Amino acid sequence: MRRSELQDYLNELLDVERIRDYCPNGLQVEGRDEIQTIVTGVTASQALLDQAVVLQADAVLVHHGYFWKSEPAVIVGMKQRRIKTLLQADINLFAYHLPLDVHSDLGNNAQLAKLFGWGTPQPLHTADPLGVVMGSTLLDPMSSVELAQHIEQCLQRPLTVRIDCDQPIRRIAWCSGGGQSYIDHAAAAGFDAFLSGEISEQTTHSAREQGVAYFAAGHHATERYGIRALGEHLAQRFGLTHHFIDIENPA
Template sequence: MRRTELEGYINELLSVDQIGDYCPNGLQVEGGDSINTIVTGVTASQALIDAAVKADADALLVHHGYFWKSEPAAIVGMKKRRIQSLLQHELNLFGYHLPLDVHPELGNNAQLARLMGWDDYQPLSGITPNGVVMTATLSDEMSAESLAGQLEQVLQRALTCFVSTAQPIKRLAWCTGGGQGYIDAAAAAGCDAFITGEVSEQTVHSAREQGIAFYAAGHHATERYGIKALGEHLAKRFNLTHHFIDIDNPA
């Protein structure tokens, strides 16, 4: 298929034009016009680019791409080497950040819910963009420790931080990636637990003082599944070859 056709479809699927973000969503570095093989991964690191080249990919789709509002504009050093590799191999780079986080089916939050078996989830009200924080009520209560063990088993990694509570977990909220700042909104909404990827120093105090269990399960670990689901969806719809490549990251 054509590059423009692929970009147009994804942009519409993820409602890119309706979501403000900290980076451009869509095509970030232009490569060849024809796309038959796609590689998906979390972050457009040099290791992932090299793996995509080895897989003879025409397009690399990531959650964390380039050109963030806070990053230096100069294309030097590490940034230069990455972009040089993409251009040298005619490899298209597509990046989808918040639009991928919040998609109700393919998004990172939705995919984490699917993996964990959290049914009937919905966006936590008052948070924009809609769906960046999700909430669900468990069918059966569980202890904070049991939820911690389940997260570690499903994500196959140890929690970065865990703040327990004596009360059972019934209603929970989550935001994949770097969503620790939403813990106060989750507590205000009456949630018993909040799950995200990262932790800040003040997060632990917020959890302890508001009586809400907190879980930092890894930024990378909680955001592996949206981009993988997107790649699988595209492969099925357009008969493309798809490889999800997971470059391990303990953060």
């Protein structure tokens, strides 16, 4: 398919015009016009781009791309080498950040619900219509230890941090990646547990003092599933060749 067709489809599918973000969503680096082979991964790291070159990819789709508001605008050093790799190989780079987090089916939060078997999630409250934070009621209440074991089994990796609570967990809220600050919203809304990718120093105190179980499962670990689901969707819909590459990351 043509690059412009893929770009238009993705922008509409992920509703990028609706979401204010910290980076440009969509095509970030322009490559060849015809796209048949795509590579997906969490971050447009050098390791991912090198694999894409080996696989003769026409486009790379990631959750974490380039040109963040807080980063220097100059293209030097690591950023220069990454972009040079894309330009020399004529590979397109597409990046979707918040639009991929919040998509009701392909998004990171929705995919985590499927992975963990947490039913149909709902936005935490009406003040979060995008679904940055999701919540669900468990079919069977679990202890924090049991829930931690379930999460680790599904993710196939140990939790970064676990903070237990005394009561059975019936309602859990979550936000993939760096969503740890939403723990207070989850506690205020009456949830028994909260999961995010990262943890901050103050998260521990919030969990302990409000009696909320907390699980830090890794930024990378909680954001592998949306981009892979997006690639699989594109492969099925348009007959594209898709390779998901999970670059190992302990974070």
